[in-house]
Amino acid sequence: MVAIADYNVREKSQWCPGCGNFAIVGALKGALAELQIPQHQAVIVSGIGCSSKLPHYVNTYGFESLHGRGLPVASGIKLANNRLTVIDVGGDGDGYGIGSGHFLHIMRRNYDLTYIVHDNQIYGLTTGQASPTSQIGMKTKTTPHGVVETPFNPLSTAINGGATFVARAFAGDMAHMKEIFRQAISHRGFALVDVFQPCVTFNKLNTYDFFTKRVYKLEEQDPKHDTGNRMLALEKAYEQVKTNYERLPIGVFFKEDRPTYEDTLPQIKDKALVEQPLAGLDISKALDD
Numbered sequence: 001m002v003a004i005a006d007y008n009v010r011e012k013s014q015w016c017p018g019c020g021n022f023a024i025v026g027a028l029k030g031a032l033a034e035l036q037i038p039q040h041q042a043v044i045v046s047g048i049g050c051s052s053k054l055p056h057y058v059n060t061y062g063f064e065s066l067h068g069r070g071l072p073v074a075s076g077i078k079l080a081n082n083r084l085t086v087i088d089v090g091g092d093g094d095g096y097g098i099g100s101g102h103f104l105h106i107m108r109r110n111y112d113l114t115y116i117v118h119d120n121q122i123y124g125l126t127t128g129q130a131s132p133t134s135q136i137g138m139k140t141k142t143t144p145h146g147v148v149e150t151p152f153n154p155l156s157t158a159i160n161g162g163a164t165f166v167a168r169a170f171a172g173d174m175a176h177m178k179e180i181f182r183q184a185i186s187h188r189g190f191a192l193v194d195v196f197q198p199c200v201t202f203n204k205l206n207t208y209d210f211f212t213k214r215v216y217k218l219e220e221q222d223p224k225h226d227t228g229n230r231m232l233a234l235e236k237a238y239e240q241v242k243t244n245y246e247r248l249p250i251g252v253f254f255k256e257d258r259p260t261y262e263d264t265l266p267q268i269k270d271k272a273l274v275e276q277p278l279a280g281l282d283i284s285k286a287l288d289d
């Protein structure tokens with residue numbers, strides 16, 4: 001029996017008081033405990049950023065990699081041992097900016113991974129530059145006259161790009177977020193959960209109050225949102241654009257069953273790579289000039 005406290009660590013957090021990241025780490029531990037995933041069977045990978053410090057704060061295996069490079073590391077771990085539960089976490093700058101090429105290609109391959117993006121619409125660690133999801137007009141250190149670029153839309157990109165589970169949560173609603181994480185981790189295939197995560201220090205626009213006034217749950221809609229309908233999911237993904245951020249749906253937007261990348265590999269059909277003997281394996285040809 002795994003309890004939430006089993007995922008606790010002694011390391012002191014470096015996040016600012018009130019940061020949305022605290023709720024994310026709490027919800028993640030709650031989801032892992034509900035799914036009864038033992039600490040040694042889970043790996044949490046990240047890039048670089050405030051959000052990417054998360055692997056330090058959960059007692060599972062962890063790997064803080066390079067800025068924007070969490071997903072390739074996570075997919076490599078999954079290929080080496082496809083029995084592990086592999087979760088990648090990071091910021092909107094990390095995943096939708098410098099790491100966006102990895103994001104696109106890992107999605108279309110449908111690895112069985114969960115990707116949680118702490119989307120605070122700002123670069124937190126480097127103290128407040130505009131990110132790919134910053135709202136038009138938002139004043140930051142790098143945009144003193146306001147952002148002029150069209151924000152990146154993670155949800156429509158994921159729905160179009162081949163992710164087989166696409167959801168959004170809000171760090172101000174921890175119980176709902178835990179349920180979304182539980183579903184994402186249980187899903188077989190690539191699951192994106194974009195989380196509205198208030199950065200209380202550097203983003204004075206997208207605050208807890210801002211989101212609380214605007215978010216609504218897709219599953220509470222009447223009629224209920226159909227998560228199998230790609231076109232409807234896209235329409236919902238554009239609602240924040242159409243309403244100029246006045247209505248922000250959270251919950252599961254889209255779900256689909258498709259074979260995972262690992263399912264298609266005969267080499268790991270019966271046994272994970274790490275369980276196979278190295279004896280007799282000759283890699284010298286691969287190393288030839």
Ligand SMILES: Cc1ncc(C[n+]2csc(CCOP(=O)(O)OP(=O)(O)O)c2C)c(N)n1
Nearest residue numbers: 048049050051067091092093094123124125
């Ligand atoms: C290759 C490289 N470029 C730039 C940086 C500097 N850098 C570190 S974190 C970061 C952005 C952080 O923002 P985000 O990914 O949104 O995460 P947050 O800190 O907001 O959680 C940048 C630009 C770096 N570490 N490595």
